[in-house]
Structure formats: C-alpha cells, structure tokens
Amino acid sequence: MLAIVAGWPAAPAQAAVRNAEDLLIVDCLLPGQIRRLGRQATFLSARRPVRTTQADCEIRGGEYVSYDRANYQTALKVWLEGAMSGDAEAQNNVGEIYSKGLGTAPDYGMAFQWFKKAADQGYGRAKINLGYLYEQGLGVERDQAAALNLYREASGIEDELMYASVVQVEIKARDQKISGLEQQVQAGEAESAALREQVRQLQQELAQRRSALAAAQRQLSDTQAKLAQARQQQDDDLTRLLENQLLAQEEQINSQRTQLASLEQRAGASAGGAYAAVPMLEILDPVFVATRGRNTAVYRGGPGKRQVVGRVTSPERVGAITVNGQPAPLNASGGFSAEVDVPAGGAQVQVAATDKAGGRAELAFTLLPQAAASPGAGASPAGDGKLPRGVSLGRYYAVVIGNNSYRDPAYPTLTSAANDANAVAAMLRERYGYDASLVLNGGRLEILTALNEMREKLKPEDNLLVYYAGHGEIDARGQGYWVPSDGAANAEKTWISNAAISDILNTIPARHVLVVADSCYSGTMTRASVPTFDAGSMAPGQWDGWVKAMADGRSRTALTSGGVQPVPDTGSGRHSYFARAFLNVLQDNNRLLEGQRLFREVSTALALGAIDAPVPQVPQYSPIRYAGHESGEFFFLPKGAGSRSGP
Template sequence: MLVVGLPPAPAVAAVRNAEDLLIVDCLLPGQIRKLGRQATYLSARRPVRTTQADCEIRGGEYVSYDRANYQTALKVWLEGAMSGSAEAQNNVGEIYAKGLGTAPDYGMAFQWFRKAADQGYGRAKINLGFLYEQGLGVPQDQAAALNLYREASGIEDELMYASVVQVQIRAKDEQITGLQEQVQAGEAESAALREQVRKLQQELAQRRGALQQTQRELAETQRRLADARASADDDLTRLLENQLVAQEEEINAQRTQLAALERQAGAGGAMLAGGAPMLEILDPVFVATRGRNTAVYRGGPGKRKIVGRVSAPQLVREITINGQAAPLTANGGFSAEVEVPAGGAQVQVAAVDQQGGRAQLDFTLLPQAPAASSAAASTAAAQAGALPRDVKLGRFHAVVIGNNSYRDAGYPTLQSAANDANAVADLLRKRYGYQATVLLNASRLEILTALNEMRETLKPEDNLLIYYAGHGEIGADGQGYWVPSDGVQGNPKSWISNAAVSDILDTLASRHVLVVADSCYSGTMTRASVPTFAAGTMAPEKWAGWVKAMAAGRSRTALTSGGVQPVPDTGSGRHSYFARAFMNVLQDNDRLLEGQRLFQEVATSLALGSMDAPLAQMPEYAPIRYAGHESGEFFFLPKGGGAATGP
C-alpha cells in the first residue's frame, strides 16, 4: 500500500501567543492512500492530543478547552471509543469526568473507564479506582479501589498504600444507643454550623472588600511615590515611602486574616458535609505485614521520636501517644518520644475531636536489625536503597520557576521564590546531575514555551521535574492556577490553570514526571493510589522487583506545599519553609529516593520545622488527575549513588 500526499511535519509549529501552546483534542485529516493501480481513497481522520499551533499547521480540526464543551471534545474521540480503542475509551471517560462545559457525569465516566480497564488499560484502572474510592458514579468501595490500584501497579506482594496509615476520627458508639437523640442533636448542630459558616462567609466577603480597597490605595501610593521621585521632592518621597510600607504591612495582615477565615469556613463546610479530621503518622515509615501494623526505623534500641499530623487541628481536642498527651501545634503537627527495646515497642496513637469522636492507630515500632551474614549484607545493600543493576533511570531534566515580581500591583512582591528556584536548580545540578532550566519572574508565554520545549525534546526514558514557586489562585470554579509575572488579578485567562499543566504533562513522552509546587495545585487524585515499598524491610529481590516495576511504569505525580490553602512566603532564612525542607531532604539523601519517601520526609521536616509558621502547612503527594498517570514512581539518585545491587 502506498501513502501519498502527506506533507512533512515541521520540526516546530509556529507560535503566535501563549494560547498556541495549550493542548487541544485535535482531529487530523485522513491520509490519501492508493491501493493497487486504480483505487485511491481517504483514510479515516485520526485523533491526537497536541498543541493548538501543531494542530493548525497539520491541518487539523480542534476546539480549545477554554472554549470547548464536552460535545466538541467527544467528537474527536467517540468514534475510536466505539471501535474498541482502550485509549479512546479512557479519554471519553475523562471528558465525562471533567464535565467540560457542564457538570461531570460520573455514571457515563464509569462505563467508559470500565470498558478500557477490561482491556487492561492501566490509566483507566487508576481512574476507575478513584471513582470507587470516592464513591463517584458508583457505590463507594475501598476494597475495589485498592484492587484496581494494585492491578495498575503490576505488583501484588509486599505492596502497601499510603491510606493504610490514615484513620478517620469517628465516634465509636454512634450506632449503639440513642440514634434518634443523636439525629436531633445533629440537626441542631448543623443549623448552628450553617449559621456560623454564613457569618464567616459574610466576614470573609467584607475582608476581601477591605483588602481590595487597601490594594487600590497601595497602587495609588506607588503612583504618587513614582511622581515624587521624578520631581525629586525628598520630603514627600519619604512620606510616601512610609505610607507604602504601612500599606504593605496592612495588606499582609489582611491576607493572613483572610487565610484564617478561609480555613474556619472550610472547616465548617467539612463538618456540614460529614467530613472528619484525619490522623496520619509521618515518621517512622510503616511497612506491609500480614499481621499487626509495623513501623521500622534505622537504628538501635533506645528513644525514638514519633511524628504525625492531623487535618483540621482546630477540631481536635487531644492527641495521646501511649496514654501521654502529645502537644498539638496550630499546623496540626505533633511528636513524642517512645522508649524502644531491642524486641520492639507497642505504640498506640489516639486522637479525640471536640465532639468526643476518637481515632486510634496501634502499631509495633521495631529497630532495624544489624547485618550479621553475607545474606544480611546483601539485604543491607538493598536497605541502603541502591539502584538494582538491571534498572536504568535515564536522564533527568528540570524546569524550575521562581516568580518574585508581578506587574499587577495587586500581587505583592515575594521575597523567597527566586531564591528558592535558584537554590533548587543548583542542588539538582550538582548533587543529582540534572539539566535544569531556570525561569525567574517568567511570563505566561515564557512558562508555557519552556514546558512545550520539554514536550518536543524529551524521550520516554527521560525524567522531568517541574518546580514552581510563586503566587497561586483558586478560581470561582474551584480550579487551581499558577500566576505568571504578567498575570492580572481577577482574570483567570491571564493565569496558567492546573488543567492546562495536566494536559501538557499528558502529552509528554517522558515516562516519569514530578510537579513540585510551592503554591496550590488542586489537580491531584489520592495518595492511596501510590504504591509504597519500604527499602530495608524486604528481601533484596523484592526491592529490586519493585524498583524495576516502578521505573517501567508511567507516572505523573505532584508534591505540593499545602493543598489549596495559602502558604508562607518566607520563614526559613532566605527560603520558604517548604523549599528549605525539600532541599534539606535532597541534600541529606545518599541513596535511591522515591517520591513517596521524599514526601514523608518533607512532611516530617515541615511538621517539626514550621511550628511557628503564620499559616498551617500540610504538604500533599498524589498522582495528578487526567495527566496520564498509570503506575510507577519518580526517583532521585545522587551522583555516585547508583552502585548496582541485585539478588
């Protein structure tokens, strides 16, 4: 068969503006094909996901996501889905789950994810597991969710998920007696909470109005200051500079008050929705066993610190460890020391909320046994986290963004973002051998251009880390955004949405991508879908098999500094609390480090190091929704740390 009439694809598509670099569902024209000497025909059109500019130059048909609804997106993929393509079926499911231009239809999403999952498509299994875990479109079924996550990971033995060490605080006797009284009391409490949330929301609106007024006054003062400097009026200049400092301090105070009110309103909403605080142990790390929960640490018998955190700490009355009260910080962190004998110690961590609900986590804390034989020495090598000899991680690249200065006066100048970006890039280059691109005070076009260059140049064996430090926004629709240096307050079209970043990540050839955001990133799923393996507690062949499977899988994960709440700009010298914790972990690491353990160590460091932070900070780590995550993990390997080991 001869294919004719196909113009050569250009190396780089023409780019006129930032929108040209956004990812679209593109329907390419069919190929002109000739069969024998007589028959010439046009093949069916082919769907792809590519940039708007690339789709245009290849003569494709598209509707960009900013203007699309689910019908136009479905038009691209539905024919392939009906024909049985697992990729197309999963894409149709994601279109329904996203709810482009309309409310999400999780029932339809479930049907299409199921079709693709039945064909063994790993990405669809992850998506389907998320629906089961959250009860979206189907009855909630945690067991079914974990089974799907396990299938997608490709590993069944010695596999543990992060949700194992999270327990929800609930009243243990709520179904035993007095159900009717509890219902009536709950209704009264709900009414009181609704009124409290209403008042908080009113106060929040008033505070926002005051903040906007102060920002307008600040802009006017800046203008007058510029005029005074131009006219060389020293007295007026000093007066205006003092006013400027006072207004900036007032804005910072108002932002802190706003954040506190948002947390209070969010906590009230969570209670109305039936939510509850979550208790989690950060350090030491739990390992999978067939009996009691077990946590193992490197070291001998003696005192060992236990570090944990709770969500919504304002709703928690008390934390105890083995019956002794553990101080709870405003950020939700707590810690206490436990005496651990050679045979291990039994530990009970309990949390009680303001209504008397209780969560309890029991586990065995074990010191790591010393090596005593050649077999133990081999195990010790695996415990050190060395890279198995038959695993190749490929090259490592990074795009590091630090935005301090913003053109819009409504965004205050940050103090640490550029410092964080430079320091992170320097550490990645020198200690881990990364090829790092640094963008300081970057515009929307500059950020999207840098990400598109990665899309066009990276190979499947490459790894990409994207680090962003700067202002973040949450839109009226709940969508998270990064604010570029030319971003305009109140104009989401001038920002970069998490959805746009996720779409770019989806089209990258790189097998492993990690987004580290010292700002909000709300496009993640749940950490329960990330498989973990504690190096040092299993046989070397198990560790090697796990690393090999995770290196072969396609991963798209995000490590964020604080969910969707505001995070402090400074606090640890020239760096933010999060950046300092992130860099300390990478600097101290001397072995193969997976993303899940990076998160645990950063979260532990933050829980201990940011107790005096003005805002609560609870980092998150999870796969990114709709970015192409299937399984696998992101790894860090310091230079000289790749000594091969094997069974």
C-alpha cells in the first residue's frame, strides 16, 4: 500500500502578492512528496516542475528562477530531467527555452531537436513550434510544406475539410536596364562585385563549418557506439557519463547547425542584393481555397457584381493597381478595391501592381459564386452560422483594458483608448453575454492582477478574450510591450512584455483565449502562420466537423491592429480605426463567427475605411508564440443565435 504522508498543497487558496513581479510566471520546481511504503519504509518522491506565478511557487515551497533571469541554464534545470526521461511536455518546454534564448542568443538547432522529440510523441504544441521553425528556416532548412503539414496535424484537421490560404506575390524589378541611367548601372555592378565577394567569403566559412560539423558527427557516432556497449555491459556509471557526453555533443552539433543556418540565410540575403525586401500584393476578400489547378476564390452568393478587396505592403513604393486592366484607387494604408461582374460560371480576375521603379506583380484567379461551386443546393447552406448539435462553447469572460492617461509625460495622453475599452466591454456584455472586467488607466500591478484572477477563476471549458488599447513599445531585440499607466519611458521593467503575457496565457486553463491588441508594435505578439479555413466555402457536412474540431482544440490566438510599427490613436469619431472596425463587425454579426473571419472582415474594413489614417495599418492574426497554442479557434456567438434545432 502506498500512502502520501506529506507534500505540497495541491492548490493554495491565495498566494501572497507583494508587487507586480509576484504575478509573473516562473519555471517552478516543487518539492517532492514524503511517501510511505507499507508500515516501515518512507521515501521522498521526485520534484515536480510546473509553470506558475512567483507568489504561488513561493507559498508552495518551490524553487524558481526570477523572471529577469540572465541564463537559460537555470530554467533548463527545472525541465531537463523530465525531458531526458521522455516526457513530451518537458521536451517541448526545453525546446521553447532554447528557442527564446533567455539571456543568450536563441539556439534553434537544439530547439528543433527537442520539439521534434515531443512532436514525434504526438504533442500538439510541439508540432506548432516545430512547424514555425520549418516555416522560418530556423535551425533547419526552410520547408513550407513540412510547416503546413505540422500545423494541420496539430489542428486535427481532416483532409476533406476545405483549406484556404492567403495568396501573396512579390512586386519585383524586371530588369536593371529599366533605370536607363549608366551611372546607376555602374554603381549596381560595383555593388554586385562587393556582394559576390561577400558571398564567396560566406561560402568559404560555410565549408569550414560543414567540415567541423562532419567531424562532430563522427565523434557523436563513436560516443553512441560506446554508450550502446556500456548499456549491454550494464555499467551504470559509464552509461551516465556517456549519456552526458552524448547530450553535450548533440548540443555542440545543433549549435553548429544553427550557425550554418544563419550563415546560409546571410549568404542568401547577400545574393539577393537590393531586392531582398520587396512590396507584396495580397487579396483580402474573397478568400482563396485550395485547388489542384488554378487559384480559385469562392464567395457565398449568386452571380452579379462582387467586390474584390486587397492591399499592398509599402504603398508609398507602389505606383498603380489595376483589376482586369482598370485602375483601382490605392489609399494611404495600401488598401484597394474594385467591382467585378461575375457570371454563373465564374469570372477570370487579374490584379496587377506596379511599383515606382518599374517592378510588377500579377495575381490571376477565378472568382466563383458559391451556387456554382455547390450544385446540390437544396440542403442547408455551407457554414449556416448555427452552432452544431452536440457542441458546447462554454462560458465567456473578458478582461478589457483601456489606458488614456500616463504618469510619465513622455507618453502623450490618448483620446480614444478608454472610449474603445468601454465600448468593447459593453458590446461583449450586452450582445454576446460575456462576464467582462473593465480596467481603465490601469497600472502594471492592476493589469497583471486582472489577468491572474482569470488564471485562478477560469475552468478548462471556458473562453477568455483580452482586449488592450493603449501605448506600446518595442526594444532593440524586437520584443514588444504594453505600457501600463505607471510605465516609465526607457524603463522596460516598468512595462509588460508580450513574453510575460504569453506565459500568463499559457497557464490559464481556459480552452480558447483571444488577445485583441490595439497598440503600437502589437504585431510583435504574433509570429507564426497557420492554415486559414474558409467556413463559407465548406460543404454542409464539413461545417459541423470543422466547428467541432476547432471547439475541442486548445487555442491561443491574437488579433492585432498592426504589425511591427506604430498605429494611429483616433480617426473614426470617438474610436480608433481598428476599434471602430472591430466593433462594427461584432455589431453586424448575427451568427457563429470564427476568429479568422473576424480578422478578414476587420482587415477588409480597414483597407476600405482607413483612407485618411496617418500611417498604414495592416492587422495581423495568428497563434501567440509560447502561449500553449495547440489547435482550435475562438468563436463569437451572439445572444439568441443559439444552436441548430432539429433531431
């Protein structure tokens, strides 16, 4: 008989909070339990790693590393033992520690190895993280197909469910002779010669690195052979020594792989020359769906006039946009639109963009009415907006933050953030039935307290929306921050980092969490891509399966008002451009609304409506890195919309 005599408290009622740092998430190593075997023997069980608040870890007698730790090795100490023993969650956490860097440069090679170990065991979060490395080419050769497959596996999406993707094309310069200026050609030739020399040096360094990697791999093979022999001889001390050597050699090899990937990326960028960063052309509405042939965009509705909405990055560099040969007005934010006459059999559409240097991009697709795509039109329409029978979305909560006033005069007073927050909280309560907490002009402790209350209050079946409107900052490393009302300029420790928000969201038990951030640099919160599913183009039976799959999955996603750049404060009456678009979409919606469609409608509204915005505004929507996203989607269901009736 095995009985627990003493151990850590399972869930303390209230952890003592002295300051804001007590509410930040730490890697905590809880003490072991004292257990009794029979009547005679007692022993101490292994310590258990968890992620919890600093205050909670203290009250439970745990060991932790403070949030501003300077060395990732201290965080590894908490999780490495479990990872070495094969625990998938611990392996994923070790991968995230290497990927984050934590006081040192990220080691994507080691991160890849640990994510792969966890992903091979079917761990969804690791598949998302591994897919991101493949997508970005970090620590591994870039492979978009492998990334997409991992994202799909993590989402639990079946092959028959319709998949739609954002289609982008680059606006590239056609020929250097377009300039027609001999001096520019000569300068370009000199630059090319310098770049060729740089590429040659990088290739030489690559060859040396590859040689060192091959030698390390041979040494690793020798160690593996010795380890196998030691295991056969049951020599525990030698086995442990060799296992440690093996881990060290794997770390060395993966570090070399990371350096190789960095060098290859630099060599590629150098070879790319002046055209490494080019404007992009993107269609927002309608949504493209995957086909085996030509690009196809399907929309709900019959033949007739249909609006095509798109946008370009770097609009100041774009000279003209045409749709089927007709000019389409381009606003300051890069948005454009044009009407296309669509017959029953579909229309061919060609969108072209030309930049001021003579570069050109073309995007051709077939615009197809839903009626033409679904001949058996008698049954209920695809994606009818009803909650399928047997699917429960749980309860909905919100923390809505709006900061107008700041203690530090370096941060100017905002005019719309508090208005936006009040309106969003009212919308969520009155139209969607949320239990919404409102924080106006909140300081660092107040904001973290509101989030921590959700961590302690919410259950696994619940949903949480976090809305933030206020100042944002970005540091030299590209890390984004929310600035609380008591934040000080040039003092990162007085802000709330996106990394801290991600850690908090990771520990909240709610199944679905959506962050809506309307602040400068909010796009630093979203980094990975995921497949975009077009519910409107699904066959009737597919809608039910898709909603169930998304409702069952654990999601952590963010809808942000912009990328890594400032966004305007006001512009649409008492609200920001983004808040006005967000509120309008929620107000007009009368069906089950998925987060991805919310994003598309908000993006379309901004592309059309933010013509007078002082800076271009391009919303982002994707999973939040390191916040525990596995799969799933956030849903909005207005009061009275209800579930589908019938047997």
